[in-house]
Amino acid sequence: MDIDLSVRALLDETFNTFDDTLTQHNFKPRLIEIGEVTYVGRGNARVIGLPNVQSEELLQFPNHVLGLALNLDMDDVGVVLLDHSDQLTAGDEVRRTHRLLDIPVGESLIGRVIDPVGRPLDGHGPISAADRRPYEREPASIINRAPVTVPLQTGFKVIDALIPIGRGQRELILGDRQTGKTAIAIDTIINQRNKNVVCIYCAIGQRNTAVAKVIDDLRKYDALEYTAVVVAESDAAPGLQFVAPYAATTLGEYFMDQGQDVLVVYDDLTSHARAYRELSLLLRRPPGREAFPGDIFYLHSRLLERSTHLRDSMGGGSLTALPIAETEAQNLSAYIPTNLISITDGQIYLSPQLFQKGILPAVDVGRSVSRVGGKTQLPAYRAVAGDLRLSYAQFEELEAFSRFSSRLDEETLTTLERGRRVREIFKQSQYQPLSVPQQISILLSMAAGVFDTTGIPLIRSAEQRVQNILVDEFPDVSEAILAGQKFSEEDQRETIQSAREIIQSLNQ
Ligand SMILES: Nc1ncnc2c1ncn2[C@@H]1O[C@H](COP(=O)(O)OP(=O)(O)OP(=O)(O)O)[C@@H](O)[C@H]1O
Ligand SMILES: [Mg+2]
Incomplete structure (x- = not known):
């Protein structure tokens, strides 16, 4: 009986609250624009009844499906869907949202795996971000940009010494399939540990297994602590793949605006271009070269123009971009690679021939270039690897020619011997980025001819013996090199002496 009474009291109270709310509520007519789906395709839809919709406005379909209004025609609107279209049918309602597509940004996204609209994919619960930002933004104006001055170390000897990258630069990683493109980007992220660089890895149109492996690697090498992963895998709606790199950049810009250094890897922009081609053809836009739409250049340049180094008065942050592109049959002059x-400030070209020969990373030095990074390189590199790039490229050419002749003069033979050793030194396994003092120790020893007497098969173990000379024996010099000071000749001599002793004891 008591229970009945208390239930009745509770009901009365609830009804009273309803009554109060209803009497106090101020009913006003509100205009909601509702359109109707007339056609649903794989990844796109057409909608009528939304005459005021804006270009690139987000539209809400039933079942939480989102779409972007890309084609505004006289009679209807061409919409790109950001989710699969299985549950949509013609006749469904479509509502305007009056906002552009945006994604959550903030510190809480570090260590998370999200899709390009900010939905979590890692099973660690909802994203709690305080702020959301639109996925497209005007790039920083020229006035607010500063020259690139600080290096971004990849941890690879061949890149840091010969094709250096600066913070705020855009360096393309280019090569056929399975040549180690992703490996270079991931090792660069792993090498940013304790270097105050926020990293963002954006996977576009990749197989799920490949993405899972990358995430696993990042976790294994403790790189997820400073990395966010944005994923639109190959079976995601093409619309979602299309917005992925913009979403990753928006997230990066948030950290750049706080004055931080950011590294964004786009893996890869060839798949991005393909997703956009698919959308454009579905939207019946006219195809151009290789069936890509005419604005594909603009698509990528407006993305990569957003990476920059900001002036100190703007916080001094930077956004470095490492876009990846896949070539087919080493064709660098295909539409998207060219x-x-x-658009970028240089490229690292990976050659399948070098990869097959086991020369890893398979960087083709002759075809790779860094247009702004050279000025940012730490002075110690210039002291030990000054003209190495040119002489190494010459060696590669000489080697190709020397195959045809059996008798070679003394000088050519020495150049070839030296070059082979340099190539051996530049080989580096995955997940083993080297610090600056380690690289300098090895490169200096090599330049001084310390390894000239070591047999080529023994070079890698010899290199491992000398790599810690600066850190272990000359910690002050090591600090000075990292601080960007000159590597004095006397310090160089002492380091070489030490290296010689180590190698001599190894040869005996
Ligand atoms: N420096 C290296 N040392 C040893 N193995 C490497 C090295 N770099 C790459 N690999 C191996 O080569 C293979 C291909 O590398 P990766 O997946 O990075 O290539 P990719 O060009 O990104 O391929 P895809 O075209 O499929 O994206 C992987 O098995 C990787 O482990
Ligand atoms: Mg890859």
Whole structure:
């Protein structure tokens, strides 16, 4: 009986609250624009009844499906869907949202794996971000940009010594399939540990297994602590793949605006271009070269123009971009690779021939270039690897020619011997980025001819013996090198002496 009474009291109270709310509520007519789906395709839809919709406005379909209004025609709107279209049918309602697509940004995204609209994919619960930002933004104006001055160490000897990258630069990683493109980007992220660089890895159109492996590697090498992962895998709606790199950049810009240094890896922009081609053809936009739409250049340049180094008065942050592009049969002059080469500040070209020969990383030095990074390189590198790039490229050419002749003069033979040793030194396994003092120890020893007497098969073990000379024996010099000071000749001599002693004891 008591229970009945208390239930009745509770009900009365609830009804009273309803009554109060209803009497106090101020009913006003509100205009909601609702359109109707007339056609649903794989990844796109057409909608009528939304005459005021804006370009690139987010539209809400039933079942939480989102879409972007890309084609505004006279009679209807061409919409790109950000989710799969299985549950949509013609006749469904579509509502305007009056906002552009945005993603959550903030510190809480570090260590998370999200899709390009900010939905968590890692099973660690909802994203709690205080702020959201639109996925497209005007790039920083020229006035607010500063020259690139600080190096971004990849941890690879061949890149840091010969094709140096600066913070705020855009360096393309280019090569055929399975040549180690992702490996270079991931090792660069792993090498940013304790270097105050926020990293963002954006996977576009990749197989789920490949993405899972990358996330696993990042976790294994403790790199997820400072990395966010944005994923639109190959079976995601093409619309979602299309917005992925913009979303990753928006997230990066948030950290750059706080004055931090950011590294964004886009893996890869060839798949991005393909997703955009698919969308454009579905939207019946006219195809151009290789069936890509005419604005594909603009698509990538407006993305990569957002990476920059900001002036101190703007916080001094930077956004470095490492876009990846896949070539087919080493064709660098295909449409998308040439576009990207001309947009970026240089490229690292990975050659399948070198990869097959086991020369890893398979960087083709002759075809790789860094247009702004050279000025940022730490002075110690210039002291030990000054003209190495040129002489190494010459060696590669000489080697190709020397195959045809049996008798070679003394000088050519020495150049070839030296070059082979340099190539051996530049080999580096995955997940083993080297610090600056380690690289300098090895490169200096090599330049001084310390390894000239070591047999080529023994070079890698010899290199491991000398790599810690600066850190272990000359910690002050090591600090000075990292601080960007000159590597004095006397210090160089002492380091070489030490290296000689180690190698001599090894040869005996
Ligand atoms: N420096 C290296 N040392 C040893 N193995 C390497 C090295 N770099 C790459 N690999 C191996 O080569 C293979 C291909 O590398 P990766 O997946 O990075 O290539 P990719 O060009 O990104 O391929 P895809 O075209 O499929 O994206 C992997 O098995 C990787 O472990
Ligand atoms: Mg890859």
